[in-house]
Amino acid sequence: MKWIGRVFIFLLVSINLFCGTIKINKVRMNNTPAQLVFDISASSTPKYNTSYDEYNRLLFLEIPKGKMNTKFSDRPFVGKYIEKIDMIDYGNAVGFFITLKKNVGYKVYSLKSPYRIVIDLKSNVKKQFTVVIDPGHGGKDPGSIGFRKYREKDIVLSVGRLVREELGSEFNVIMTRSTDVFIPLAERSRIGNRAKADLFVSIHINSSTNSSSTGVETFYFSKKSSPYAEKIAAYENSFGEKYGEKTTSIAQIMGELAYNKNQEKSIGLARPVVNRLSQVNQMRNRGIHGANFAVLRGFNGPGILIELGFINNKKDVGKLLSKSRQRVMAKEIAKKIREYFY
Ligand SMILES: [Zn+2]
Incomplete structure (x- = not known):
């Protein structure tokens, strides 16, 4: 040269x-x-x-x-x-x-x-999975109020606590609330992110102007929703403040990869949960839906939101109020969470 x-x-x-x-x-x-x-x-x-x-x-x-x-x-x-x-x-x-x-x-x-x-x-680094149980609403926010003024916040708290009991020491379980307190939606997902939780499970009860609406359904986070899912998400989101997402291009790539994978995993839990709850509660199975829920959007991992039934449906609420049925629901949700991990 x-x-x-x-x-x-x-x-x-x-x-x-x-x-x-x-x-x-x-x-x-x-x-x-x-x-x-x-x-x-x-x-x-x-x-x-x-x-x-x-x-x-x-x-x-x-x-x-x-x-x-x-x-x-x-x-x-x-x-x-x-x-x-x-x-x-x-x-x-x-x-x-x-x-x-x-x-x-x-x-x-x-x-x-x-x-x-x-x-x-x-290799062989054993880890204990962290699961966030998020009973919806609480404190000044009663959630939906239905038949005989039963409040969503009370029933979901009771079921949430039972799920925690059922998961026991096998998992590291974090409750976004374990008492009747108000926690903003953004804070709920932040609790999950801070704990680097592996799964987020939000528990709610549906409501409808039509008292004959009945059944259980589960949701996972999706940027796109059907008009129906949109309505439910808009309702649940109305309890929290809107918050924007600031992302860099690399965070976006990471986000997009994680989004697809998380969605797949969330569906993997949403489906067996709705099928099983519909069976044990002999309630209509309304299926699974993707929706833009703020509480699921804010969390960095897979998560589902369960609508256990309809609070203004006399039959549904009768089932949801029964302590023994709450125990059965909690047992089944915990069982599906366990199967999801192992
Ligand atoms: Zn709710």
Whole structure:
């Protein structure tokens, strides 16, 4: 190569270093100890960001100013610890979406000379699932008031407490409320997010101007709803304040991936719950619906909202008020939650 070529390359490299480009030269796997290693050339310790979506076991590693200096395929890495890796080059950053196998723990750190970003992987990390039980309404908000002035907030609290009892110590159960207090909708989902909960279950009772409306139905979060589901969601949402979502482009990609996966998982619980409750309560099965519920939208994981029956239907409310039936409903909801996880 002519000297002018060398100078040119030298200049290019210098410009790159000057601009702080981080070259990812190789991604490799170490076996003992198990590590995923990113070999990097950079002018200073490379910065990276991570986030972890516990429910989907999705570890996200972002290397700002990163540039792939090698072809990438996840095939060599799929095995005991890793289910798959998706790599996205955004132009000004490289992101790795690493789906870990069940019960795999991880630790991310960087090393010098040469620069590396290392992910330690460990199997058989047992975890206790966290479930949020969210009895709707409460305090100044009675929810729907129906036949003989029975209040939604009282019945759903009673059922919610029983679900907690049924889930017992097997799960880490968090109640958004365990007494008759008012909790804003946004705060309910925040409680779930703060706890990094694996599942959110909101319990409600329906109402209708038509006293012959009857039956049980379940909802999962969907950006699109049918006109019917829209109506129910608008009603439940009217108890909370509206809040906007601020997202960056990467958060949006993460959000979109999580949205699809969470929806699939939510449906996986919504369906057996409605089928079983309809059976044990001998109530009409109104099916499952996707709707834009604020309380489900705000939570970062899968969740369902159960409408146990109609408060202004004499027959429905009779069933919902019975303590022994409440126990049966709670048992069945807990059973479906257990089956959902294991
Ligand atoms: Zn409600």
